[in-house]
Amino acid sequence: MAYSINSKDYFKTVTYTGDESGQTITVGFQPDFTWIKTRDGAYNHQLVDAVRGNTKYLKSNADAAENTSTNAVTGFVSSGFTLGADTNAWVNQNSKNIVSWNWKANGQGSSNTDGSINSTYTSANTTSKCSIVTYTGTGSNATVGHGLGVVPESIWVKCTSNAGEDWMVYHKTIGGTHYLTLNNTAGDNSGGEVIWNDTVPTSSVFSIGTNGKVNGSGRTYVAYVFAGVSGFSKFSNYFGNANDDGTFVYTGFKPGWLMIKNAAESGDQWQMNDNKRGFNKSINTLYADSAEVETSANAIDLLSNGFKMRNTSGARNNNGVQYVYFAFAEEPLVSTNDIPATAR
Numbered sequence: 581m582a583y584s585i586n587s588k589d590y591f592k593t594v595t596y597t598g599d600e601s602g603q604t605i606t607v608g609f610q611p612d613f614t615w616i617k618t619r620d621g622a623y624n625h626q627l628v629d630a631v632r633g634n635t636k637y638l639k640s641n642a643d644a645a646e647n648t649s650t651n652a653v654t655g656f657v658s659s660g661f662t663l664g665a666d667t668n669a670w671v672n673q674n675s676k677n678i679v680s681w682n683w684k685a686n687g688q689g690s691s692n693t694d695g696s697i698n699s700t701y702t703s704a705n706t707t708s709k710c711s712i713v714t715y716t717g718t719g720s721n722a723t724v725g726h727g728l729g730v731v732p733e734s735i736w737v738k739c740t741s742n743a744g745e746d747w748m749v750y751h752k753t754i755g756g757t758h759y760l761t762l763n764n765t766a767g768d769n770s771g772g773e774v775i776w777n778d779t780v781p782t783s784s785v786f787s788i789g790t791n792g793k794v795n796g797s798g799r800t801y802v803a804y805v806f807a808g809v810s811g812f813s814k815f816s817n818y819f820g821n822a823n824d825d826g827t828f829v830y831t832g833f834k835p836g837w838l839m840i841k842n843a844a845e846s847g848d849q850w851q852m853n854d855n856k857r858g859f860n861k862s863i864n865t866l867y868a869d870s871a872e873v874e875t876s877a878n879a880i881d882l883l884s885n886g887f888k889m890r891n892t893s894g895a896r897n898n899n900g901v902q903y904v905y906f907a908f909a910e911e912p913l914v915s916t917n918d919i920p921a922t923a924r
Contacts, residue, residue, distance in 0.1 A: 585812045587909040590684045590708035593837055593854040595619075600665055600674035607660035612685035612703055613712055613804065614653065614661055615640070616670070617866050619677040619857070619874040623670045628653045631688050631701045631712045632802060634661070638738055640747065640762055640868045646740035679857060679866070681837055683908075685712050694725030695785040700800075702727040709807035714740075719797030721777050723785035726805040732781045733815040734806045734906055736762060737793070741800040745793045748775050751904045753817040754843055756780040756787065760904070762850060763869050768843040768902075806906075814907045817843070822899035826889025829905065835882050836910030839868060840895075844902045848895040853880055855910045860890075882910075 589609055596605050598618075612630040617623075625640040634653045636646050651664030652671045660682070666672035689703030689712070697715050704711035704727025711727045726732055733752040739745035747762035754760070754768050756776040761769070774789035781787065786805065788795040795801075808814045811833050818829045836855045842848035850868035857864040857874065860881040864874045879890035887907075889897040896903065 585707060585809055587812050587833075587836065590705065590710070590812065591836065591908040592682050593856045594660070594680050594682060595856045596678055596680070598666070598672040598674055598676040598678055600669075600672055602654070602662070602664050603672070604657065604662050605660045605680060607680075607682045609660075609682075609684050610656050610658050611661060611682035612656065612687060612705075613683040613710070614656075615681045616653070617679055618670060618673065619679055619864070619866065621669070621673065621676050622871045622873055623668075623673075624871050625868065626652065626670045629703075629712050629802070629804075630656050630685070631703050631714050632740065636740075638740065638802070641870050643744055643746050643763055645743040645745075679854070681854070683710050684708060685710050689727075692725030692727050694727075695723035697722045697724050699725055704728055707809075708812060709809050711805045713803040713805060715801055715803070717788075717792075717795040717797055717799045717801060719790055719795060721787070721789055722795060723787050724803065725785050726781070726803070728805060728807050729783060730807045731783050732786060732805045732807050735781065735786055736804040737788075737801055739793060739796065739799055739801055742792070742796065745796075748793050750776055750781070750786070751817075751843070751906075752780075752815060753902075753904055760841060760843065765847050765849050765869060767846040767848075812909045815905070817902055817904045820889065820897035820899055820901045820903060822892045822897060823889075824891055826891070826897045828883075828886060828888045830886040831907050831909075832885060833907075833909035834884050835887055835907045837908045838880075838882065838887060839906040841904050842895060842898070842901060843904045845894070845898070851878060851895055853882070855882055 663672040685703040689701040692699040692702035700714040735750040749760040777787040777789040779787035
């Protein structure tokens with residue numbers, strides 16, 4: 581069977597052990613966006629990309645501005661990425677168990693002029709529908725080109741120049757009038773803040789309002805933009821049933837990475853699972869909004885064609901509550917006819 585997209589060429593989870601001296605982490609392709617978390621230490625998440633440069637990092641669990649480290653992620657190479665001695669101890673501390681999630685875009689990219697703001701760089705992969713966009717805000721309602729050629733289904737925006745500004749998350753199921761906040765446990769919110777200019781994205785641009793979280797005058801920003809690809813990625817929602825034999829969610833592929841957020845209620849964390857950290861019913865969880873260590877709480881099964889809740893946790897499975905999810909495939913399960921497989 582020929583596949584329309586080979587997952588392992590565009591997204592991959594890789595675990596490794598820190599050595600605090602310097603090493604190359606083999607991914608299997610040259611990533612353009614890498615998200616790293618120490619599993620057994622309460623250290624910040626570190627997000628780096630090829631557009632801003634590998635020495636620039638953000639924390640998903642904080643509203644901090646971009647920082648610089650020359651001895652953490654020292655480069656993106658054809659096989660993966662390289663690490664230095666890492667005196668911050670976030671990505672390469674000796675003997676620590678660490679996980680990295682890796683996406684391929686299109687290198688540093690170039691300026692995109694589709695929107696009213698010309699991006700500094702837009703690195704767009706039109707196969708995997710992933711792009712990384714940097715831009716400078718104007719303080720006026722605006723649009724920014726994302727380069728995907730299809731309507732985005734999720735956008736994560738962070739102000740890189742100023743501290744104190746939350747991560748803003750767009751998800752197609754809550755629309756352009758509301759937003760989620762990646763670095764805290766708030767639920768679906770409008771809050772009187774016009775983040776997306778009350779507008780859903782188009783196949784060429786996404787809209788931003790005048791809020792400093794996404795469009796302060798003279799401030800710089802990065803946006804990670806995604807659209808679903810049959811058999812590779814999906815951004816959707818489900819409703820819990822408060823049962824240990826919980827809700828089954830069909831994706832059309834076996835998830836290799838899964839992030840879930842209770843969209844309806846505040847107080848529940850952003851739960852992250854993948855196919856490299858444990859087995860079904862004992863897959864370990866990290867939290868995008870917290871530096872805390874990995875936990876075995878909130879059991880879940882990653883199945884050949886979706887995922888299934890295995891407890892009654894309010895963070896995943898409250899009865900009748902809406903949850904949003906972000907999923908990328910472990911392996912392709914779609915033919916050139918784009919017919920999702922139902923079993924592996």
